[in-house]
Amino acid sequence: MDYEGYYHEGNLRIPPCVHDRLDAMVERFGRYRSLNRWLDVGCGAGALMQAAVSRGWVTVGTEVAPTAADAVSREGFEVHLRMLEDAPLADESFDVVSIVEVVEHVADTDSLLRSVRRVLRPGGALYLTTPHGLGLSARTLGLAWSGVAPPEHLQLFSIKGLTALAERAGLRVRELHTHSANPHELVARLRPASSRPACDGVATRYKLNESLHSNRAGVVAKAAANTALDILRLGDTLKLTAERPP
Secondary structure, three states: OOOOOOOOOOOOOOOHHHHHHHHHHHHHHHHHOOOOEEEEEOOOOOHHHHHHHHOOOEEEEEOOOHHHHHHHHHOOOEEEOOOHHHOOOOOOOEEEEEEEOOHHHOOOHHHHHHHHHHHEEEEEEEEEEEEEOOOHHHHHHHHHOOOOOOOOOOOOEOHHHHHHHHHHOOOEEEEEEEEOOOHHHHHHHHOOHHHOOOOOHHHHHHHHHHHHOOOHHHHHHHHHHHHHHHHHOOOOEEEEEEEOOO
């Protein structure tokens, strides 16, 4: 897929609730800080890099979409406009590598994860998220789910498949959670086609998260829903943490 025009002014703006979530995630990875270096693969609008910098990390990004790479570079970040496999990054030079909603776009995921292992220091961590091909929405909506989006999304992973991908690259899985579901999309897609409203999966997820994060009850409700989805292994998003063995 050509990513020349993938990012634009509209999707380079990140809602405040996303910044809050990324800040909390970066905080959890503080225990891996040694070299003080964080690599974000497919850095997009740079929101995760901003969260890491705000906590004192030195950050580097890779990106294949020129518009996004240019925008993040103008903010003063080091961004390589190329795949990780082709980026001039030294072996064992990062404490943390993040790959957020990227692997579903990649044809050769084994090559990508081998490159992650190469640039991670021994004992460093990979944080990876991707749509869950056996989550609630995938099971309920099938090919109508927004996560099924060829040619943008080339593949979807199950828990077993994502675990195997990490292990083939020589990484040790420490955590694998399944979180989130989009009730707006579920309800909209299940209505008869004649009365079905247009439903943008990304836009409705942002709106839902903004609504939930606006009050304490919403935050508690979201946490409870994610706990239940994780226990049932039905969340729409896989969240993996893996380590390069010491």
